Amino acid sequence: MPVLFCFGLGYSGALLARCAESAGFRVAGTSRREHEGLEVLSFEDEEGVRRALAETSHLVTTVPPGKGGERKISDEEGDEDAVLARYEDALSRIPWLCYCSSLSVYGDHKGRDVDEETPPALPLSLRGEKRLRAEREWQRFAEKNGTRLCLMRIAGIYGLGRNALLRLRAREETRGEEKLVVRSEGFFNRIHVEDLVEALLCAARKRAAGIFNICDDMPSPSHEPLLYAAELLGCQSPSLVSSEQARARGLLSDTAWSFHRECKRADNGRMKRELGVCLRYPDYRRGLEELARIERL
Ligand SMILES: NC(=O)c1ccc[n+]([C@@H]2O[C@H](COP(=O)([O-])OP(=O)(O)OC[C@H]3O[C@@H](n4cnc5c(N)ncnc54)[C@H](OP(=O)(O)O)[C@@H]3O)[C@@H](O)[C@H]2O)c1
Numbered sequence: 562m563p564v565l566f567c568f569g570l571g572y573s574g575a576l577l578a579r580c581a582e583s584a585g586f587r588v589a590g591t592s593r594r595e596h597e598g599l600e601v602l603s604f605e606d607e608e609g610v611r612r613a614l615a616e617t618s619h620l621v622t623t624v625p626p627g628k629g630g631e632r633k634i635s636d637e638e639g640d641e642d643a644v645l646a647r648y649e650d651a652l653s654r655i656p657w658l659c660y661c662s663s664l665s666v667y668g669d670h671k672g673r674d675v676d677e678e679t680p681p682a683l684p685l686s687l688r689g690e691k692r693l694r695a696e697r698e699w700q701r702f703a704e705k706n707g708t709r710l711c712l713m714r715i716a717g718i719y720g721l722g723r724n725a726l727l728r729l730r731a732r733e734e735t736r737g738e739e740k741l742v743v744r745s746e747g748f749f750n751r752i753h754v755e756d757l758v759e760a761l762l763c764a765a766r767k768r769a770a771g772i773f774n775i776c777d778d779m780p781s782p783s784h785e786p787l788l789y790a791a792e793l794l795g796c797q798s799p800s801l802v803s804s805e806q807a808r809a810r811g812l813l814s815d816t817a818w819s820f821h822r823e824c825k826r827a828d829n830g831r832m833k834r835e836l837g838v839c840l841r842y843p844d845y846r847r848g849l850e851e852l853a854r855i856e857r858l
Contacts, residue, residue, distance in 0.1 A: 562587050564616050565765065568604070568644050569623035570596055573661070573718060577621060577758045584762055589613045607647070614651045619765045621659040626691040642695045645702060652702070657768040659711040659761060660699045664750055664774065665689040666714060670825035672748050677714070677772040677831055686819035709770040713760065716776035716827060719845070720754030724852050725786035726794060733796065741812065744801035745783040747824025750776035753842035763836040773832045779844035780826040786845045793853040 565581045567574045567590035578588045578599050589600035591610065602609045604624075614620070622644045645652075652658065667675045668682035668689050681693060696712050703710035719725070732740050752775055760775050784801055791798045804821040807813045813821070832838050842848035 563618045563765075564588075565619040565621065566590060566613055566617040567621045567623065569661075570594070570599065570601060571623055572720075572723060573754055573757055573761075574621070574623040575599070576720075576754055577623075577761050580758050580762060581765070584766075586619065586765075604643070604647075610648065611651045614648065614655065617655050619657050619659075619768075620652065620655045621661065621761060621765070623661045626695040640691070640694070642698050645698055649702065653706040653708070655708065657709045657711070657765065658699070658703060659713060659764060660696065661761075662696050662712050662714050663688075663692050664714050664716050664776065664825070664827050665823065666693045666696060667823075667825055667827070669823040672824045672826065674828055675774075675825045676828040677774060686823060688816065688819060689823070709768050711764045711769050712772045713757075713764070714772060714774050714827070715757060716750035716752045716774075718754050718757060719751055719786075719848065721852065721855065723754075725790035725845075725849060726852055726856065729787055729790045729794060729796070729799065732799060740799065741802040741807065742784050742787050742799040743804050743807045743813065743817075743821060745804060745821055745824075747782065747821075748780040748826050749783045749820075749824070750774075750780045750827045751786075751845055752776050753840075753848045756838065756840050756842055759841070760832055760836055760838045763838050767836065769836055771831075771835070773836060774827040774829050775832055776827045776829050777840055777843050777845070777848075778829065779846075781845070783821070786849060789846060789849055790853075793849055 563586050565586040565588050567578055570578055570590040570592035575596050578590055582588050591602050591604040595601060624643050627643050665688050666681055668685045670682050699710060757775055788798055808818055
C-alpha cells in the first residue's frame with residue numbers, strides 16, 4: 562500500500578490527507594491541530610516523524626519558508642526550509658517528493674502570461690525570493706539523491722471555509738474604511754482547494770517530476786470574486802478603492818501591497834496535459850456558486 566506523509570496538515574494538507582486515504586493511501590502528517598481520524602504527529606516529534614518517514618513512499622510538504630523548526634510568524638520571517646533543516650537526512654530514501662510552492666516565484670509580469678519556463682521578473686518580493694530559494698533547496702536535495710521531485714506553483718487557494726463569500730460577510734460587520742475593497746488593476750490567479758488536491762493526487766499516482774503551475778482557467782482582478790460574492794448573496798456591492806489609495810490610508814499590509822504589485826496570468830496547460838487534471842472549478846464563478854449552494858443547505 563502506498564504511504565503518503567504530509568508535512569503541514571493545514572487547509573490544503575488536511576483535505577489532501579482525507580482524499581488520499583479514500584484513494585487508497587495510508588496517510589500520516591504533522592500539525593499542531595488534531596484532525597479526527599488522521600494520524601497526526603507534532604513537527605517537533607523527531608522520533609515519531611522519522612519512524613513514519615522510514616515507511617513513506619510519497620511525501621508532500623505544505624510548510625511555507627521559515628526559520629528551521631520554528632513557526633512562521635510572518636512572510637518576512639526566517640530563511641531556511643523547516644522540513645529540510647530538521648529532516649533532510651531522513652528523506653533520501655523516499656522515492657517521490659512534492660513541494661508546495663507559490664506563483665509568487667514569478668514576480669510581476671504586468672499581467673502577461675507565464676508558464677513554467679518563464680524566468681522570474683526581477684526584483685522579486687521578499688515572499689517570492691524566499692519561495693524561489695526554498696524551491697532551489699529542494700531541487701538541490703532531489704538532484705543529490707536522485708529523487709523525483711514535483712514543484713507545485715500554487716495560485717491563491719479558496720474553498721469551503723476560506724472564500725470571498727465569507728470575507729464579504731465579515732466585512733458586512735465592519736465599519737468605515739475597513740469595509741473598502743481594493744480595486745486591483747492587474748490579474749491574479751486562484752485555485753479551488755479541491756482541484757489543488759486533485760492535482761496533488763494525480764501527481765502522486767504518476768510520481769510526476771518537474772514544475773507545475775496549479776491554477777484555474779480564469780485569472781482576473783482580485784476584487785472580482787468579492788463583487789460576484791455580493792451578487793450571489795444578494796447584498797450591496799462593496800465600495801472599491803485603488804491599491805495606492807488603500808496603501809496611503811494604511812489599509813494594506815506590506816504583504817498585501819506586494820501581492821497587489823505582482824500581476825500575471827499563469828498558464829495551467831502542463832498541469833492538464835501531464836498530470837491529467839480535469840478542473841472541477843475552472844473559474845471562481847463556478848467555485849463560488851457551489852460554495853454559496855453548500856452554505857445555504
Ligand atoms: N493560501 C494561499 O492562497 C496560497 C497560495 C499559494 C501558495 N500557498 C502555499 O501553499 C501551501 C499550502 O497552503 P495552505 O493555505 O493550505 O497552508 P496552511 O493552511 O497555512 O498550512 C500550512 C501548514 O504548514 C505548517 N507549518 C507552518 N509553518 C511551519 C513550521 N515552521 N514548521 C512546521 N510546520 C509549519 C502548519 O502547521 P499547523 O497545522 O501546525 O498550523 C500548517 O499545517 C503553503 O506552503 C502556502 O504558503 C498558499
